[in-house]
Amino acid sequence: MLTLSDVRSGYGSTTVLHGVTLEVAAGETTVLLGRNGVGKSTLLRTIIGRLPLTRGSISLGDRELGGLPPHERARAGLAYVPQGRDIFPGLSVLENLRVAVAGTRRREWPARLERTLEEFPQLKPKVNAGGRSLSGGQQQILAIARALITDPRALLLDEPSEGIQPSIVVDIAGMLVAAARERGIAVLVAEQNLDFVGRVCASVNVIDKGTLVDRVAVGDLMTNEDLQHEYLGV
Numbered sequence: 001m002l003t004l005s006d007v008r009s010g011y012g013s014t015t016v017l018h019g020v021t022l023e024v025a026a027g028e029t030t031v032l033l034g035r036n037g038v039g040k041s042t043l044l045r046t047i048i049g050r051l052p053l054t055r056g057s058i059s060l061g062d063r064e065l066g067g068l069p070p071h072e073r074a075r076a077g078l079a080y081v082p083q084g085r086d087i088f089p090g091l092s093v094l095e096n097l098r099v100a101v102a103g104t105r106r107r108e109w110p111a112r113l114e115r116t117l118e119e120f121p122q123l124k125p126k127v128n129a130g131g132r133s134l135s136g137g138q139q140q141i142l143a144i145a146r147a148l149i150t151d152p153r154a155l156l157l158d159e160p161s162e163g164i165q166p167s168i169v170v171d172i173a174g175m176l177v178a179a180a181r182e183r184g185i186a187v188l189v190a191e192q193n194l195d196f197v198g199r200v201c202a203s204v205n206v207i208d209k210g211t212l213v214d215r216v217a218v219g220d221l222m223t224n225e226d227l228q229h230e231y232l233g234v
């Protein structure tokens with residue numbers, strides 16, 4: 001379980017998050033939904049330690065992460081897929097995966113690779129292809145696979161459906177839900193895409209101006225245009 005309690009942070013003297021409290025259960029996919037600029041990325045960056053926590057706590061299981069530098073949080077089991085996927089375009093798929101586990105025992109590599117390719121079968125025929133040659137959707141799948149191959153306890157994803165064609169969005173949603181359940185990982189996704197969200201969870205946590213303002217069933221959101229306008233600005 002990833003637990004956020006009264007998380008506050010921001011940029012310099014500007015406070016962006018005004019006290020976010022949220023539990024992300026192991027084996028489940030939890031969604032943070034909100035329009036542009038409300039603080040979704042800021043929250044994910046604060047959890048992984050790229051932005052300082054100015055108040056509150058972030059814990060994974062019974063371990064407090066709030067004061068740790070990013071690499072120690074990663075070692076404790078946090079993995080992160082940033083917005084715009086951030087694979088190494090000059091490396092092959094296999095090399096991208098290998099780099100992610102460079103710090104782990106060599107003998108674990110074959111089993112980790114096999115499991116990851118089973119979870120993401122689209123990558124199998126592409127293992128020797130260059131990152132640059134993959135489509136946007138394939139790059140996103142590789143970015144997620146690269147995070148999962150580290151065997152994390154919690155996985156954070158920033159708008160994984162952004163700019164991805166709808167059929168691949170469906171695939172990505174299915175793979176994420178399966179990986180969360182089978183690996184027992186706490187998955188937290190920041191999203192704005194209702195089609196994606198409806199495939200990974202039943203209700204979402206709505207963030208606005210750095211505060212969680214509602215928890216709402218995806219079905220209600222899909223059928224209520226006023227709510228969509230209020231929470232997503234569409």
Ligand SMILES: Nc1ncnc2c1ncn2[C@@H]1O[C@H](COP(=O)(O)OP(=O)(O)OP(=O)(O)O)[C@@H](O)[C@H]1O
Pocket residue numbers: 011016034035036037038039040041042043
């Ligand atoms: N590097 C930065 N320096 C200063 N302010 C920033 C920085 N990055 C984001 N902000 C501000 O923090 C607020 C929250 O931005 P954030 O990127 O977390 O929003 P978001 O919900 O993830 O939206 P988006 O999808 O557009 O990234 C915004 O007002 C934004 O202008």
